[in-house]
Amino acid sequence: QHTYSWSENERANMCFAGYGTNVKADFMIYPATSDSRRTIEFDLDCAVVDTHTLDGAGFLLNSAVDNNILNGYALYYQWTSATAANAQLRQITNYNTMANAATAASNETLPGTVMSGQSKSVSLPSGTKLRIRVVLERDKVTVTQRTYTGNTMGPEVVLFDKVSLPIQAKNGNGFGPIVGYKSHGCQSMTYFQYGDL
Numbered sequence: 208q209h210t211y212s213w214s215e216n217e218r219a220n221m222c223f224a225g226y227g228t229n230v231k232a233d234f235m236i237y238p239a240t241s242d243s244r245r246t247i248e249f250d251l252d253c254a255v256v257d258t259h260t261l262d263g264a265g266f267l268l269n270s271a272v273d274n275n276i277l278n279g280y281a282l283y284y285q286w287t288s289a290t291a292a293n294a295q296l297r298q299i300t301n302y303n304t305m306a307n308a309a310t311a312a313s314n315e316t317l318p319g320t321v322m323s324g325q326s327k328s329v330s331l332p333s334g335t336k337l338r339i340r341v342v343l344e345r346d347k348v349t350v351t352q353r354t355y356t357g358n359t360m361g362p363e364v365v366l367f368d369k370v371s372l373p374i375q376a377k378n379g380n381g382f383g384p385i386v387g388y389k390s391h392g393c394q395s396m397t398y399f400q401y402g403d404l
Contacts, residue, residue: 209233218403223386225260225397232318234385236267242345242380250402251284253335257397258286262387264399268343269372270299271379277302278377281319281385282341282350282367290332294366296325296348301377327366343382347371 210233212221223233239245247266263285270279279299284292302318331337335354340363342349347369354361386399 210235221384221401221404223264223384223399225386225388225399227394227396228391230388230390232385232387234267234383236270236272236381236383238271239380239382242269245343245382247341247343247382247404249339249404251331251337251339252400252402253331253333253337255398255400256286256331256333257395258289259395260388260391260397261286261399262389263292264384264386265295266341267299267381267383267385268341268348269345269378270381270383271377272304272381273377275303275305276377277304277318278375279379279381280322280348280372282348283385283387284329284331285387286331287328290330292329292331294327294329294350294352296322296350296367296370296372298322300375322370325367325370329366345380346374 209224212219263283265281265283268280268282270277277299278301281297281299283295283297285295286292297319299319338353338355338360340351348367349369350367351363351365353363384401
């Protein structure tokens with residue numbers, strides 16, 4: 208009920224709509240059977256980010272859900288202010304998606320913990336547009352980003368370079384978008400859009 212997708216100028220877009228006041232995390236997962244190299248790219252437009260209700264957004268990596276239990280990894284941009292975020296690689300272990308979806312503590316909407324040394328501060332002032340590229344392999348990931356204006360792309364910045372994602376028995380090869388929301392005391396709602404996904 209809180210996600211929808213559409214095509215615009217032959218480009219796929221996906222939107223995650225937020226909640227009135229509740230802390231929740233929404234995600235979709237593609238349970239890939241192959242562990243071959245996969246490349247994921249999408250646009251992030253900071254002009255439409257409302258940090259009042261949005262905790263952050265990113266992508267599940269080498270993940271699986273079994274009996275509502277999520278295991279794997281995630282790339283996550285967690286906003287620290289209206290103009291900055293921490294880009295993180297997180298490990299997710301035995302996260303009960305049904306039990307935690309509506310009951311997680313404030314600002315702890317995303318499952319998992321930040322992997323040691325895998326958090327980078329990123330400037331994201333309003334109006335900034337990023338092209339994020341994830342190269343996901345069986346046991347490692349590389350993440351780069353480029354700022355752009357119109358059709359002009361800036362230089363590629365490497366956030367994470369072939370970071371090890373140790374293979375776990377419960378993890379899979381699945382991937383997909385994930386968005387987390389904060390608790391708050393009003394009816395203001397935010398949304399997060401994955402552009403040209």
